[in-house]
Amino acid sequence: MSHNIINIIRKECARFFGDKALVFTAIIMPGLLLYLVYTFVGRGLSHAQLNEPEPPAVVYMENRPRELSPLLDSLPLHCITYGFDTAHVLDLIREKESGVALVQFPPQFITTSAPQQAATQPPLIRISYNPSSLTSARSYDLLTHTLRAYEHSVCPLFDIDAHPLSSTTLSSGDSNPTDKVAADVQSLLSEVLPMLILMMLFAGCMAVAPTSIAGEKERGTIATLLVTPLNRNELAWGKILSLSCFALLSGVSSMAGIMLSLPQLISSGGIHISTGNYPASHLLALLLVVLSTVLMLIGLISIISALATSVKQATSFVSPLMFVVMFVGLAPVFGAHGDSIALYLVPLHNSVLCMTDIFSQHIHPGTLTIAITINLVITALEAWLLTRLFNSERIMFSH
């Protein structure tokens, strides 16, 4: 790296870190604010739940086999095994009666003759529940995982057919409740976190780039730099690299605020998670994706800021991009996944796809490399364009 790029980075760092108000508003405040808001919301929800203890779900069980009785009776459910009318119970569920579920075992349900049953169609257990009732839905979760765990312990002898009398479907492949919760959290993180990260990074970039580029232009200080032997390319790279560091710090602060408050926020919904269960390689991959994304975003905002004549104008030019970033960030929520490698060539969207892969623990080194390379190539192009703008007297000296 040339000594002039280092000089520019040093000067930008002195300017940024020397201004306590700027450090507070750009780095400390976003994270602190997000942490306080999310923690406050999470605690409020938890408090509301503690004040209203839920009664156990009433689960009607038809043809319950004797060998399953001890297991099912140990669950925190109010089990009724006789003296009810199945059609009436189904009506109750359809009418959204809170906290009711029905489990229908087939007649002569046998769990001990594995070889014979495995060769034929396994028997079906039907569970009907009301997904709009939290108690009913939880009883379904509990029964499904308990029965699946039992099934796996004795051999694949029977199948479970869920009948949500609304819209929820039975998830498959989870062997116990802990895995199910982890999968839910992983799915939630992989869909929501990319958007949150992208938004935070963009906000960080917006906080630092217009002030540094359009601000210097507006104040006339960039012209003082332009009459030195400093190469415009060095100026562009010095600005992009230093501003990326500040934006990254701002993004990290916001992410720290979210990550620290997320467990409390999610636990208010009855799920307890730890966000520290990603391997170091995934965190390194995330860091590389985030860094390359920040470089690209800073390059873009720097170009827009160079075209603007004031910080105010630059901010108004950049603001609409926030909606684009939000839209791209929401892609996984709407079901857009990286099924095609071509999608990893699309800037910004590729970052979202990579983050989704990382959070869902389905990381692909190939697509990750493609996305990071694309981002870096675009950053280089942006630096080239920014250099051209710094060289343009019409752009630099227009007021």
Next chain:
Amino acid sequence: MDELLRVEHLRKTFTLSRKQQRTLHLDSHHIVAVNDLSFTANRGEIFGLLGPNGAGKTTTLRMLATLLSPDSGDALLDGCSVVRQPEAVRARIGFLTSELKLEEFFTPRYLFDFFGRLHGVAPADIASRRADLFQRFGIDRFADTRIANLSTGMKQKTSLVISLVHNPDVIVFDEPTNGLDVITARSVTDFLLELRSQGKTVILSTHIFSLVERLCNRVGIIIDGSMVACGQPDELRGTTTLEDYFFDLYTQQKGATT
């Protein structure tokens, strides 16, 4: 004489917006700011560009500082072309204009060192030059005060010493005494004379006749972007004053063009 600067047929036009066209009552989309301007400056000489507002003085100096590119023509500064070797030119000149500002967040000491490093000056040389120039202009007492908190005169003096951090051979000053009180203005003009005695070449633009008569070895008079006269002030004015000489020229030119 050792020629250090050669300006050859510089021309610069600017594109006008429709609003500017209406304001200036012009039919053309373009305005000629500098038209076929040529002159030379020698080592150890102060060359003045004298002209009214809008004559093209600042545009000429900006082209010499490589902030603007000429449409045609060139200027060779110690053999380096402003068109083809802008970085080499910038390394050889000190440029001062009121439009170049210093970041108000920093102190004179920080900015002097920063610009010294950008010019590739050795740290020891930066320190000795800073001590010398700061002491000479009375900046040493405010070396660690933020630019934002300095008086206008002190800011101007700080800009001046920073433009000279690399001890350039050619110094280009645009209206160097504008906005300064008489004491500060005097210290600046005395310093320009001292630079000349050190063998430096100073190009300055001004519309103050007394400044030209006191400082300049030679002067070029620019009206509407063209050099209408160039020579030693004494020779040009003859028996009259420089001010009268200038007004005669101005009347002839404007009369001829209208």
